[in-house]
Amino acid sequence: MTQSLNxxxxxxxxxxRINRIAADAVLLGRDVAEVAGALDALEQxxxxxxxxxxxxxxxAETVQDANTRVLDGADRVSxxxxxxxxxxxxxxxxxxxxxxxAQTIAAWVRAAIARMEEINxxxxxxxxxxxxxxxxxxxxNILAINAKIEAARAGDSGKxxxxxxxxxNELSRKTAAAADGIxxxxxxxxxxxxxxxxxxxxxxxxxxxxxxxAAGTDTALGRMVEGLKQTREAVSEITARAGEVNAANGRFAxxxxxxxxxxxxxxxxxxxxxxxTQALILAGETIVQEAVELGGATTDDAFIxxxxxxAAEIGQIFESAIQRGQIAASSLFDSRYTAIPGTDPAQxxxxxxxxxxxxxxxxxxxxxxxxxxVVFCAAVDRNGYLPTHNLKFSQPQSVDPVWNAANCRNRxxxxxxxxxxxxxxxxxxxxxxxxxxxGGGEFALMKDLSAPIFVNGKxxxxxxxxxxx
Numbered sequence: 385m386t387q388s389l390n391x392x393x394x395x396x397x398x399x400x401r402i403n404r405i406a407a408d409a410v411l412l413g414r415d416v417a418e419v420a421g422a423l424d425a426l427e428q429x430x431x432x433x434x435x436x437x438x439x440x441x442x443x444a445e446t447v448q449d450a451n452t453r454v455l456d457g458a459d460r461v462s463x464x465x466x467x468x469x470x471x472x473x474x475x476x477x478x479x480x481x482x483x484x485x486a487q488t489i490a491a492w493v494r495a496a497i498a499r500m501e502e503i504n505x506x507x508x509x510x511x512x513x514x515x516x517x518x519x520x521x522x523x524x525n526i527l528a529i530n531a532k533i534e535a536a537r538a539g540d541s542g543k544x545x546x547x548x549x550x551x552x553n554e555l556s557r558k559t560a561a562a563a564d565g566i567x568x569x570x571x572x573x574x575x576x577x578x579x580x581x582x583x584x585x586x587x588x589x590x591x592x593x594x595x596x597x598a599a600g601t602d603t604a605l606g607r608m609v610e611g612l613k614q615t616r617e618a619v620s621e622i623t624a625r626a627g628e629v630n631a632a633n634g635r636f637a638x639x640x641x642x643x644x645x646x647x648x649x650x651x652x653x654x655x656x657x658x659x660x661t662q663a664l665i666l667a668g669e670t671i672v673q674e675a676v677e678l679g680g681a682t683t684d685d686a687f688i689x690x691x692x693x694x695a696a697e698i699g700q701i702f703e704s705a706i707q708r709g710q711i712a713a714s715s716l717f718d719s720r721y722t723a724i725p726g727t728d729p730a731q732x733x734x735x736x737x738x739x740x741x742x743x744x745x746x747x748x749x750x751x752x753x754x755x756x757x758v759v760f761c762a763a764v765d766r767n768g769y770l771p772t773h774n775l776k777f778s779q780p781q782s783v784d785p786v787w788n789a790a791n792c793r794n795r796x797x798x799x800x801x802x803x804x805x806x807x808x809x810x811x812x813x814x815x816x817x818x819x820x821x822x823g824g825g826e827f828a829l830m831k832d833l834s835a836p837i838f839v840n841g842k843x844x845x846x847x848x849x850x851x852x853x
Contacts, residue, residue, distance in 0.1 A: 430651045454626045462619045472609050497585060504574060511574070514566045521559035528553030687833050687849060688813050690754055694747050695835035695847040698763055701743050702839045711739045716839065719767055724795065728785040731795040732769070740772040748774055757852040759820075759830065760793075763837060765845035768803040770796055806834035807845045814846070817853070829853045 528549045535546030705711050716739070721732035744763055751761035752774060760777060764770045772778070773794035781788045798804075802818050816832040831853055834846040 434648070434651065454622065459623070461615070462623070504578065508574070511567060511571070518560055518564070518567070521556045525553055525556035525560065528556055684815060684831065684833065687754065687831075687851060688815070688835075690751065691833050691835040691847055691849045692813060694751055694761070694849075695763075695837045697747055698744065698847060699838050699844070701747070702837070702844065705739065705743065706839070711736060713839070715739075717842070717844065719765065719769070721769065721797070727781055727788075727792075729789050729792075729796060731781070731792070732797065733795065734765075734769060734771055737771040737795060744772040745775065748772070751849060754849075755851060759850045759852065761847070761849045762794075763845060763847045764798065764803060764807040766807045766843065768797055768799040768807045770794060770798055770803075802832050803848075806832060806848045809834060809846060810836050810843055812836075820850075 531549035532546055532553065535549055702711075702716060706713050706716065715735040718735040721734055724731040724733060740763070748761045748763070752758050760774050762770050762773045762777075771794065777791060778794040779791040781792045802816050805816065806814060812835070814834045816834075818830055818832060819827040820830045829852070830850050833849045833851070836846050837844045
């Protein structure tokens with residue numbers, strides 16, 4: 385390789401190369417930041433899908449358990465239906481046999497009623513004939529009395545006729561007495577037969593009611609038998625369908641496991657890629673920093689000088705305040721944070737917060753005028769705690785945590801990668817490239833330039849200057 389004989393040419397070429405390296409490192413940092421952001425989003429999506437998959441898997445297991453219980457319940461119902469069906473069919477048979485006996489009894493009762501009605505008719509005739517007999521006996525008795533009177537008038541010649549008349553009279557009295565007895569007996573018999581008739585009628589009605597009820601019960605039991613048969617068929621259908629669900633779940637389970645294993649593996653690979661990307665980001669940032677320190681020129685030079693100057697100014701402000709007794713050095717470096725109740729996102733107070741609220745706005749608000757691309761300028765301590773933000777980001781909190789997250793960013797701890805490195809770095813400057821969440825799924829690439837703040841030679845934190853690419 386031919387070397388240049390002009391040292392100035394070599395220096396110019398070296399400077400140009402350093403400039404290109406610095407510019408390329410910035411572009412590399414931008415690209416890697418986009419890749420890192422995409423990997424972060426992909427990792428979040430995978431985590432969400434893993435959660436959904438786990439939910440689906442749990443749901444499938446729940447379905448499997450429920451289906452197993454359905455099968456057990458269907459089996460118990462089927463056995464119970466079989467037992468009940470046997471009992472009902474036996475009851476139907478007994479009822480039908482009882483109905484046959486009831487029909488026989490009802491027929492006998494109806495026949496007995498008919499015979500009783502015939503007996504009652506005969507008794508009525510007997511009573512009628514007996515009444516005729518009593519009437520004739522009464523007439524005979526009258527004739528006998530008349531004959532006795534006539535025999536008495538005839539004297540001795542009528543004595544024989546008087547004996548006959550007396551015999552006839554005696555016969556008529558006995559006949560009348562017998563007729564009375566027959567009438568009484570027939571009346572009692574007629575009353576008894578009537579009562580038997582009425583009882584038989586009641587029995588006949590009861591028998592008819594039994595037959596009617598038996599017929600209704602038989603119909604109801606018939607429907608019950610049919611319903612039990614349909615229930616048994618439905619249970620068989622349920623069992624068959626539950627078996628199909630079990631088989632389907634059996635096929636799902638391996639699929640879920642395979643999907644979960646695949647997503648777990650993919651998640652691990654994405655996580656590894658994200659970690660490697662973070663290493664690339666650090667490498668790119670280091671290249672930019674070293675290129676600038678070697679004299680390389682970038683579009684960030686003006687911002688770097690401004691941030692370094694502002695950080696030095698803040699250090700001097702802190703030192704002067706300590707000298708004046710405005711704040712003790714121990715309080716300025718005290719990192720005991722006290723939570724502010726009711727804040728969301730959480731805000732905290734440090735022993736130096738009120739002090740920084742009084743001295744930092746003058747410097748930080750002035751830095752916003754560097755460029756229209758500057759988004760914010762704020763100092764953070766070594767833990768990423770940002771006590772005093774720009775005025776536009778220091779609004780009183782509302783009841784809406786989403787609005788608070790965007791507008792109430794003071795007094796918060798930003799211990800993410802970018803915020804923590806900005807507070808802990810002691811390098812002359814640190815240029816970080818990251819994706820800022822703008823809300824609604826929108827992201828913007830940002831540069832976070834920080835310079836360390838030293839107070840009497842002790843590292844307090846860093847001044848962050850964020851601007852759009």
